[in-house]
Amino acid sequence: MNLSCLPVTTCELFVRHNPTLLAMIEKFKILVADDNPDKRLLLTVALHEADYEVLCVNDGNAALRSIETLQPDLVIADVFLPKVDGYELARRIRSNPQTKFIPVVLLATGHMDAEDARRSAEVGALAYITDPTDIDLLLGRVQTLLDFKAYLDACEEDAFTDYLTGLANRRRFEKVLRKEVSRSTRYEREFCLLWLDIDNFKQINDKYGHGAGDEVIKTIARILQKGIRGIDLAARVGGEEFGVLLPETNFESGYDVAERLRKAIKKIRIPNVGYVTASFGISSFPLHGKNSKNLIAKADTAMYEAKRLGRNRIERAATKTNRTKALSVTSKG
Numbered sequence: 484m485n486l487s488c489l490p491v492t493t494c495e496l497f498v499r500h501n502p503t504l505l506a507m508i509e510k511f512k513i514l515v516a517d518d519n520p521d522k523r524l525l526l527t528v529a530l531h532e533a534d535y536e537v538l539c540v541n542d543g544n545a546a547l548r549s550i551e552t553l554q555p556d557l558v559i560a561d562v563f564l565p566k567v568d569g570y571e572l573a574r575r576i577r578s579n580p581q582t583k584f585i586p587v588v589l590l591a592t593g594h595m596d597a598e599d600a601r602r603s604a605e606v607g608a609l610a611y612i613t614d615p616t617d618i619d620l621l622l623g624r625v626q627t628l629l630d631f632k633a634y635l636d637a638c639e640e641d642a643f644t645d646y647l648t649g650l651a652n653r654r655r656f657e658k659v660l661r662k663e664v665s666r667s668t669r670y671e672r673e674f675c676l677l678w679l680d681i682d683n684f685k686q687i688n689d690k691y692g693h694g695a696g697d698e699v700i701k702t703i704a705r706i707l708q709k710g711i712r713g714i715d716l717a718a719r720v721g722g723e724e725f726g727v728l729l730p731e732t733n734f735e736s737g738y739d740v741a742e743r744l745r746k747a748i749k750k751i752r753i754p755n756v757g758y759v760t761a762s763f764g765i766s767s768f769p770l771h772g773k774n775s776k777n778l779i780a781k782a783d784t785a786m787y788e789a790k791r792l793g794r795n796r797i798e799r800a801a802t803k804t805n806r807t808k809a810l811s812v813t814s815k816g
């Protein structure tokens with residue numbers, strides 16, 4: 484199949500939902516942890532020949548560091564590793580939520596007794612191989628475990644992706660937002676949150692049908708995706724509602740981005756529907772909230788204010804100061 488003829492989003496979806504194709508494009512990364520240079524060489528050559536990408540380390544601490552930075556798809560570790568042994572390495576990989584599903588194969592040279600087998604099962608290793616020169620056995624195990632891993636990765640990707648638009652879904656958005664709150668708190672950085680909702684969308688569904696409504700949602704998703712930087716995140720957070728996270732962006736710059744996106748949405752003529760608009764709310768960290776819940780609530784309230792004030796506009800979240808000012812203006816009549 485010639486993928487270059489497909490639009491990018493369709494192509495991405497096709498690849499993402501096809502673990503075999505994914506594996507063909509991106510090689511599986513295998514980390515080999517062994518202090519014996521001959522064994523490392525033997526395994527590296529065999530795994531390279533089987534078309535895997537191989538990374539080697541010679542002690543357990545180096546393995547733990549590499550796992551964190553390189554996120555391998557599978558780990559092959561000698562049981563008798565210096566610093567952190569193979570059993571402990573497997574136990575730590577399994578007990579860390581970030582690495583929990585990386586399969587571990589333990590290698591033991593020589594006789595294996597029932598106690599070793601029990602221990603390897605207890606620490607969560609998925610295979611225990613007693614003859615590291617039996618390459619066919621090793622490759623068979625590795626391939627099976629990687630098939631399962633690829634399937635799990637695809638399921639995880641699905642669970643965090645909005646099926647209609649291919650954007651992140653609300654679950655991923657909130658997860659990334661919580662991470663951004665911790666990162667920005669730690670490094671004292673600013674970021675912005677945009678919350679937007681398509682105007683009068685019910686009328687579009689009623690007049691042109693649900694299918695046309697879906698096309699509108701997909702078009703808005705493409706406009707958002709095209710109009711933001713690589714480090715930003717756009718997500719579909721509800722039926723016709725979107726969130727955009729703008730890391731390293733102050734309130735005024737975030738407003739400029741929202742204005743650019745608002746204009747881009749207004750300008751596009753959608754086939755069979757015509758023109759649509761969206762209303763935006765914007766909040767920023769740390770000005771309007773110090774946690775994800777508050778920031779979303781503030782941006783959402785601002786978005787509803789934009790609706791109230793006529794739609795197709797952007798409203799800023801209220802701070803204590805501008806709320807007080809607004810009240811004093813109102814009280815003056």
Ligand code: GH3
Pocket residue numbers: 647680681682683684685686688692693694695696697700721722723790794
């Ligand atoms: P407002 O300007 O106040 O936002 O008006 P609205 O008509 O957009 O009002 P509201 O937000 O309440 O309407 C949202 C509609 O979006 C209602 C629901 O049927 C529709 N909707 C939700 N999810 C989908 C979807 O996946 N596809 C389509 N076509 N419609 C959807």
Ligand code: MG
Pocket residue numbers: 680681682683684685723
């Ligand atoms: Mg709406």
Ligand code: MG
Pocket residue numbers: 680681722723724
């Ligand atoms: Mg809505």
